[in-house]
Amino acid sequence: MREVYLVGAGQSDFGAFPEESYRTLFQTAFEAAIGSVPRGLEPEAIDEAVIGTLGVGGRQLGLSGPAVTEHVGLHGVPCTRVENACAASGFAVRNAVQAVRSGMADVVLAGGFEVMSDTSADATKYWLGVSGETEWERLSGTTFSGTYAQMASVHMERYGTTREQLSKVAVKNHANGAANPHAQLGFECSLEDAESAPVVADPLTLYHCCPTSDGAACALIVSEDVVAEYTDDPIRIAGVGAGSDRVGLFQRADFASIPASERAAEGAYEMAGIAPRDVDFAEVHDCFSIAELLAYEDLGFCDRGDAGELIDDGTTTLEGDLPVNTSGGLKSKGHPIGATGAGQVVEAFKQLSGTAGDRQVEGARRGLTHNVGGSGGAAVVHVFERQPLEEVGA
Amino acid sequence: MREVYLVGAGQSDFGAFPEESYRTLFQTAFEAAIGSVPRGLEPEAIDEAVIGTLGVGGRQLGLSGPAVTEHVGLHGVPCTRVENACAASGFAVRNAVQAVRSGMADVVLAGGFEVMSDTSADATKYWLGVSGETEWERLSGTTFSGTYAQMASVHMERYGTTREQLSKVAVKNHANGAANPHAQLGFECSLEDAESAPVVADPLTLYHCCPTSDGAACALIVSEDVVAEYTDDPIRIAGVGAGSDRVGLFQRADFASIPASERAAEGAYEMAGIAPRDVDFAEVHDCFSIAELLAYEDLGFCDRGDAGELIDDGTTTLEGDLPVNTSGGLKSKGHPIGATGAGQVVEAFKQLSGTAGDRQVEGARRGLTHNVGGSGGAAVVHVFERQPLEEVGA
Numbered sequence: 001m002r003e004v005y006l007v008g009a010g011q012s013d014f015g016a017f018p019e020e021s022y023r024t025l026f027q028t029a030f031e032a033a034i035g036s037v038p039r040g041l042e043p044e045a046i047d048e049a050v051i052g053t054l055g056v057g058g059r060q061l062g063l064s065g066p067a068v069t070e071h072v073g074l075h076g077v078p079c080t081r082v083e084n085a086c087a088a089s090g091f092a093v094r095n096a097v098q099a100v101r102s103g104m105a106d107v108v109l110a111g112g113f114e115v116m117s118d119t120s121a122d123a124t125k126y127w128l129g130v131s132g133e134t135e136w137e138r139l140s141g142t143t144f145s146g147t148y149a150q151m152a153s154v155h156m157e158r159y160g161t162t163r164e165q166l167s168k169v170a171v172k173n174h175a176n177g178a179a180n181p182h183a184q185l186g187f188e189c190s191l192e193d194a195e196s197a198p199v200v201a202d203p204l205t206l207y208h209c210c211p212t213s214d215g216a217a218c219a220l221i222v223s224e225d226v227v228a229e230y231t232d233d234p235i236r237i238a239g240v241g242a243g244s245d246r247v248g249l250f251q252r253a254d255f256a257s258i259p260a261s262e263r264a265a266e267g268a269y270e271m272a273g274i275a276p277r278d279v280d281f282a283e284v285h286d287c288f289s290i291a292e293l294l295a296y297e298d299l300g301f302c303d304r305g306d307a308g309e310l311i312d313d314g315t316t317t318l319e320g321d322l323p324v325n326t327s328g329g330l331k332s333k334g335h336p337i338g339a340t341g342a343g344q345v346v347e348a349f350k351q352l353s354g355t356a357g358d359r360q361v362e363g364a365r366r367g368l369t370h371n372v373g374g375s376g377g378a379a380v381v382h383v384f385e386r387q388p389l390e391e392v393g394a
Numbered sequence: 395m396r397e398v399y400l401v402g403a404g405q406s407d408f409g410a411f412p413e414e415s416y417r418t419l420f421q422t423a424f425e426a427a428i429g430s431v432p433r434g435l436e437p438e439a440i441d442e443a444v445i446g447t448l449g450v451g452g453r454q455l456g457l458s459g460p461a462v463t464e465h466v467g468l469h470g471v472p473c474t475r476v477e478n479a480c481a482a483s484g485f486a487v488r489n490a491v492q493a494v495r496s497g498m499a500d501v502v503l504a505g506g507f508e509v510m511s512d513t514s515a516d517a518t519k520y521w522l523g524v525s526g527e528t529e530w531e532r533l534s535g536t537t538f539s540g541t542y543a544q545m546a547s548v549h550m551e552r553y554g555t556t557r558e559q560l561s562k563v564a565v566k567n568h569a570n571g572a573a574n575p576h577a578q579l580g581f582e583c584s585l586e587d588a589e590s591a592p593v594v595a596d597p598l599t600l601y602h603c604c605p606t607s608d609g610a611a612c613a614l615i616v617s618e619d620v621v622a623e624y625t626d627d628p629i630r631i632a633g634v635g636a637g638s639d640r641v642g643l644f645q646r647a648d649f650a651s652i653p654a655s656e657r658a659a660e661g662a663y664e665m666a667g668i669a670p671r672d673v674d675f676a677e678v679h680d681c682f683s684i685a686e687l688l689a690y691e692d693l694g695f696c697d698r699g700d701a702g703e704l705i706d707d708g709t710t711t712l713e714g715d716l717p718v719n720t721s722g723g724l725k726s727k728g729h730p731i732g733a734t735g736a737g738q739v740v741e742a743f744k745q746l747s748g749t750a751g752d753r754q755v756e757g758a759r760r761g762l763t764h765n766v767g768g769s770g771g772a773a774v775v776h777v778f779e780r781q782p783l784e785e786v787g788a
Contacts, residue, residue, distance in 0.1 A: 062479035084473075091474050134455070
């Protein structure tokens, strides 16, 4: 089967941009991705596109993939929209990998977008609850912060995880985001800020919750047959894994883990032939601080119940052994739903091409991205690694 | 690259079913697909799912793929929702083909669903215009019947196509649908019925327009490595093609063809190594009668401008040389948006497995399905052909 490579990635700023449309945001991300390809890439080379969006405020309910690709001049190119809630563009990247491996495409654009600040859009009102189970969760008033608060409560009760440990996640991610010019909340916060912030859903305070965001992100994914045209320093997509689960949290056997993440990670590690701690950095889905701690365990970065220790001992800071969310994560960088998964890939690209600036992980050779839909109804994990050009196709 | 096979397909009835949910409709289709596999298939064998829906009335805006696959016991299995308006599940089938060819899956469920009769669902109000371009078409009041009426007007003006020819499409498809127990409008209509019906958007009368529908459809798609476990009479997915275009009709150079369909057909024919008239039957996207005539030309069944003659001379009737829409098509069978593409594959499966009953095309060996999103913002074409088991992997 053909090997698959990441040759470029870029994003718009994440934030609230009432003067922009979903199409202009996407164009910004597309141009950034094109501009990041080391040896250049003409848009005419793109022979397939996969676009992730939940569609909460894009105004284009149908054909919302082609609606953005036409805007950047790709009408004619086969384009498929995918939606797996907050994991939409993580799955778009996975579909792009399948398209290349299938032999049906050589150069694929995988991207995503969301506009969440436009509360005049008829669908925006759904956003808080849409990706939970609708009939029994959303219509009974459950919000996402409520869902993750339940997960946090169980984790704290069972493993002794503390609110301070949740706050440390926020402090770390804000510190990283302060070095990311695209971040929506690109400022540092103190432990006291996080601890003393208003409670959104007990035990989660405001600083334990990511913002809502507008934004777009794109990645360019190619086959081994053409990768040398685009770069001298290939980044191989070594592993891809995915899983799904009951959409409603209330239908799962346990609240203190996300089995879809475990399945996705297992698949990605197996395909890449690596163990969890073989990665040099990771972008994980920290929609709420508890989600990052669950990810440490679900992805195998530590044993079950030990996530609190991992944040305490500094392992996951930028200077630690396994930096997590160097971009700022969803917490500080922002979370424009359909753009988030592709946005994580943007950070992986920057780290592995040595262009991450003040938040560069020294000597980064292998990175992981982890994107979750809803409260765990779907999850996808990718492993990226630098590969010498002479080893391509070898 | 691995060859890909269709080993089963099934659907719910299409119609208005207020007593059903999108989940129960999907379950009916899933069970019908499982039950259609000649040598049986255990759901546990399914290692991936791709689900198409526009989501107009499903109530589950996010994770609407996993929401139906969990209902049939497939939680855990990676599931991706795709949406390309009315071509959603045609593209789901294409993604399933890519998943199998990529080596990442051996048995894939590709399906789709839609609930359009539930006008209490907040999103249903969008349906008439959603899949056209929103900012300039829908918000200015353009409906889909209006869009296709413009196409019909240009075709009539340029090529002398008549309203009677549009009506003949309806008469043919209702005749076929009357033999399909799953059809929503499973009754015959006369040329006079079609001609004298109220005008919806000049020149289109009520009988030139498909209904809105609830329904679901599923297909089971496997690799050459496992096909012999499931059937003695394999149906190979020989060709897959896709194209996209400007979402808004007003931005296209010409109204009398659908370039995305032409591109999709070219791709599918090239992959299958066949010419247009090598197919024994076709299911084409007749959301409006003019769309079937455009398809004759876009798919190369006749020269540009000659579609009227093709319907006049009876070529596309059940008894003709190239029967089209033996299922009744969208016109008579119904058009539950996300289920339509997979529903076409159900008909291809029935015809190629000799189980189409009173509408069986004698000696059918090769068939085509053609699914269009919106007014042509996306299109996908598949070619299916029977292949002796001893030739699999040969």
